Amino acid sequence: MNDNLDANATKRKRTGKVTVDSPNNLDLDTYIANYKGHTKVDRLLFIADRCPALQIDAYRLAVGELKTGSLDSAKYSHAVGKLNDALIARGLAPQSLDAAWVEATQKRARAQTEKLESELKGYKNNMIKESIRMGHMELGDHFYNCGDLSNALKCYSRTRDYCTTAKHIVDMCLNVMRVSIELGNFSHVQSYISKAETAPEVQDKSLVQAKLRCASALANLDTNNQNKYKLAAKMFLETSFEITNNYSEVISSNDVAIYGGLCALASFDRAELKSKVMDNNEFKNFLELEPHIRELIHSFYHSNYKTCLEILENSKNDLLLDLHLHSHVEMLYENIRKKALVQYFSPFQSVDLNRMAASFSTDVRRLESELALLITDNQIQARIDSHKKILCAKQQDQRSHVFEKSLTIGTDYDKATRALLLRFNMVKADLVVRPPKEI
Amino acid sequence: MSMSAPNVSGSISGISPNCDELLAVIVSSAGAPPDVIPKRLLPALKNASSQIFLLSTSDGKDPLTVLDPEKNTIGFLYFVTTRSYIDRPNNVPGLIQHLVNFINKFDPEEAKLAIDRFTAIPEALSRLASGIGKPVLAIRPLVTAIQRLAPTPAHLTTLHYRFIKICLLSKHYKDALAVLDNDIEEVDPQRLSINVEDVLLYHYYGGMAYIGMKRFDRALEFFSLVISSPSQVTSAIQIEAHKKYVLVSLLEHGKLLPLPKYTTQVVLRVFKNNCGGYLEFAQAFESLNVTRVKNEFAKVADMFTKDKNLGLARQVLQALYCRNIQQLTQTYMTLSLADIAKQVGLEGPRAVHEAEELVVQMIESGQIFATISHAHAQGGGMVSFDDDPDRYDNGLTLAELDARIQRAAAVGERVGKLDRGIGLSKEFLARVSINIPFHYDLYVVIGMFR
CATH class of the missing domain: 1.20.5 (Single alpha-helices involved in coiled-coils or other helix-helix interfaces)
Known part of the structure; x- marks a missing residue:
């Protein structure tokens, strides 16, 4: 089981493991208070794994949480083991494993499983749809509570055949999504989101919608789509503030602000940033929770790049400790920096590299190679005057460009058509490369 | 080639007619109903011993002067080709004269009936011309032969690849253009007896001729035609063409251009399995990383040598620097020569000097537009890159x-x-x-x- 847990953990880490020496301003207790259920434990374990400074505290909290809130004795033993490793490494006395609790819990879990299974059997014999659905769901909840995710997923999926109202469908989808997110199976999440979205009118629709938006955003983050940050940002921005603490088994509203803000910053242009983020009343509520993200967006919008980059630098370590965002941090930061460079230059015909370097707190040499890359990627239409250290906008002559392009297209058409004519005639005349005839 | 080596020493067989009789058959076939030639004349010519075609008539006349190349095309063809083919022909200049005369006058419709014999002309002519040390003599007449035999310039004949091969061997690439610049679109195996090898070899040799003239875009087009020909299996010609395609594509475009999507999978697969080195070299080249390309080159150099593509591959290696400099023109307005040398990966004490040479070469050949200024001593000179001065606003553009x-x-x-x-x-x-x-x-x- 322990191996299994580790394998699960490594699967999520697409990028190499980064160790964070010290968090910037992460307060573990307040941070973790925003979550409940499995994600709370997972996040604690994740932080403990990556941040030696918070390791002991995080493991302690995780162990406490597991003992009070779940029947997952395997994970409990695993966490205690890890905690003791950490304690011993620091020369502290290890904490003993509560063997009695483990045994009692295992017994209780087994008994509960048997009870629920026999109940379900009974319901099935009676053929009462609603009871069968409830039975499956309770069994699913129980498995989930025990940390047996694959069985939980099976049970939740089985309720599907017994759903009679829209609410049942939505419940089923949300349950499956919760487990799938935990398993990191985001394509599954995606398909259940669309199922839930097609469900007709349900109660507290906006809350359900908000949950779906968040899940969808997380799923988008996980894809390899080029526009994933933009799609994720859009989803987060459409999330209603009603979600406040109602989805804390997956995501907190602070996360919505951070994830949404960063993704938007990395993928939106200036106009979109203004209209979709800064003028978005719903999202403003989220930003109130994370004032530094608000400030980040404002400083970026007002071209105050130095502040912007400073804020980014100051919160980097915290973000690296985030369960969902950690693997995207580098990419997001790179995109934001590139966009800042592009935006900085956009109003100018020419820019002095020395001044630009100062605004981005870097030196001219490094800035030059950064810019060269952007130009090669065709993100900045400019050229560098390496002698005078000036960046000059490229005078793209549209007319010449059109001429050049149409001549190329014409040539290609000509070549391709002639080749096809020959090929057609060859096939027609049955001139085909064939294996040599057997003698 | 279908023509067997003439048996000069063999005795005249009893059943074959003597020279006079054969001539009579030939002359009487001229202007006869259309089925006379395949039913009577061709069997007679085919059965005749090759010795007969070397003889004179009983009254001492040369059959080549008796026969009219226009009216007695097939008969004349048999005499003249057999005579050119023997080990030590007499009166070589005279024979060449007869052949050229024949090429200028022959009747294309009649020639098509004896196309296998006709196909021997390029080799015969080239042999004679080389024999007297003037291989170039063969080239012009052959262009005429192709032009006269092909119903339209877009038709492929059996002479095509043989002619290009002669041009390649004698390095007279430019003379091949008269044929090469007409794109082949029509293939007529029934009337012109061509087969798929004719198409493949013509385009393969044609591509090589274009490489010889450094017209890489056309070479690429020709090789691509070879590779993407309809196929059930892969021909060795296609593999060789593919090798050159990779190198020329890198040379001309700096990257491996995709082949047409109708290219048969098996052709691509066989190439990938047998010549993966070429593809890896191409990948390295696309990264524009000099060290990586050099490493990859060292790995496959043996293969290049074996395939006789080493010269071409060396050109590709040289082109890497040019490619890199071209990239710089997109990014920089001015850059010192020292920086250029560094950025394109030139090393050693002469790096700056080499960079300057390259830039000068590229300016001269019109690949880049730039000026070098030695006014500032630092870095051994500054290069300012300019835009293409062609604004597409003159008559030339319009005409083009x-x-x-x-x-x-x-x-x-x-x-x-x-x-x-x-x-x-x-x-x-x-x-x-x-x-x-x-x-x-x-x-x-x-x-x-x-």
């Missing part, structure tokens, strides 16, 4: 554009004609009508096609 439009229109017209031809063909109509279950559904089906 007009020519291209006409070309495109002409191609479009040919396609349209072909399309109509298919639309009216029995096969197509039969295929279409199979899909119509009942005749009264015809209108529905026609509606679907609209």
Whole structure:
């Protein structure tokens, strides 16, 4: 089981493991208070794994949480083991494993499983749809509570055949999504989101919608789509503030602000940033929770790049400790920096590299190679005057460009058509490369 | 080649007619009904011992002066080719004269009836011309022969690849252009007896000739035609063409251009399995990383040598620096020569000097537009890159554009004609009508096609 847990953990880490020496301003207790259920434990374990400074505290909290809130004795033993490793490494006395609790819990879990299974059997014999659905769901909840995710997923999926109202469908989808997110199976999440979205009118629709938006955003983050940050940002921005603490088994509203803000910053242009983020009343509520993200967006919008980059630098370590965002941090930061460079230059015909370097707190040499890359990627239409250290906008002559392009297209058409004519005639005349005839 | 080596020493067989009789048959066939030639003349010529074609008539005349190359095309053809083919022909200049005369006068329709014999002309002529140390003598007449034999310049004949091969061997690439610049679109195996090797070899040799003239875009086009020919299996010619395609593509475009998507999978697979080194070299090249390319080059150098592509590969290696400098023009307005040397990966004490040489070369050949200034001593000189000064606003552009439009229109017209031809063909109509279950559904089906 322990191996299994580790394998699960490594699967999520697409990028190499980064160790964070010290968090910037992460307060573990307040941070973790925003979550409940499995994600709370997972996040604690994740932080403990990556941040030696918070390791002991995080493991302690995780162990406490597991003992009070779940029947997952395997994970409990695993966490205690890890905690003791950490304690011993620091020369502290290890904490003993509560063997009695483990045994009692295992017994209780087994008994509960048997009870629920026999109940379900009974319901099935009676053929009462609603009871069968409830039975499956309770069994699913129980498995989930025990940390047996694959069985939980099976049970939740089985309720599907017994759903009679829209609410049942939505419940089923949300349950499956919760487990799938935990398993990191985001394509599954995606398909259940669309199922839930097609469900007709349900109660507290906006809350359900908000949950779906968040899940969808997380799923988008996980894809390899080029526009994933933009799609994720859009989803987060459409999330209603009603979600406040109602989805804390997956995501907190602070996360919505951070994830949404960063993704938007990395993928939106200036106009979109203004209209979709800064003028978005719903999202403003989220930003109130994370004032530094608000400030980040404002400083970026007002071209105050130095502040912007400073804020980014100051919160980097915290973000690296985030369960969902950690693997995207580098990419997001790179995109934001590139966009800042592009935006900085956009109003100018020419820019002095020395001044630009100062605004981005870097030196001219490094800035030059950064810019060269952007130009090669065709993100900045400019050229560098390496002698005078000036960046000059490229005078793209549209007319010449059109001429050049149409001549190329014409040539290609000509070549391709002639080749096809020959090929057609060859096939027609049955001139085909064939294996040599057997003698 | 279908023509067997003439048996000079063999005795005259009893059943074959003597020279006078043969000449009589030939002369009497001229202007006779169309089936006389295949039924009477050709068997007589084929059965005749090759010795007969070397003799004179009984009254001491040379048959080549008796026969008229225009009226007695096939007969003349047999005499002249057999004579050119023996080990030590007499009166070589005279024979060449006869051959050239024949080429200028022969009747193409009649020649097509003895196409296998006719196909021997390029080799015969080239042999004679090389024999007297003037291989170039063969080239012009052969162009005429091709032009006269092919119904249109777009038709491929059996002479095509043989002629290009002669040009390649004698390094007279430019003379091949008269043929090469007409794109082949028509293939007629029935009347011109060509086969698929004719198509493949012609385009392969043609591509090589274009490489010789450094017209890499055309070479690429030719190799691509070879590789993407309809195939059930892979021909060795296609593999060789593919090797050159990779190198030329890197040389001309700096990257491996994709082949047409109808290229047969098996051709691509066989190449990938047997010549993966070429593809890895191409990948390295696309990264524009000098060290990586050099490493990869060292790995496959043996393969290049074996394939006789080493010279071409060396050119590709050299082109890497040019490619990198071109990249710099997109990014920089001015850059010192020292920086250029560093950025493109030139090393050693002469790096700056080499960079300057390269830049000068590229400016001269019109690949980049730049000026070098030695006013600032630092870094051994500053290079300012300029834009392409061609603003597309002169008469030349207009003329070029007009020519291209006409070309495109002409191609479009040919396609349209072909399309109509298919639309009216029995096969197509039969295929279409199979899909119509009942005749009264015809209108529905026609509606679907609209």
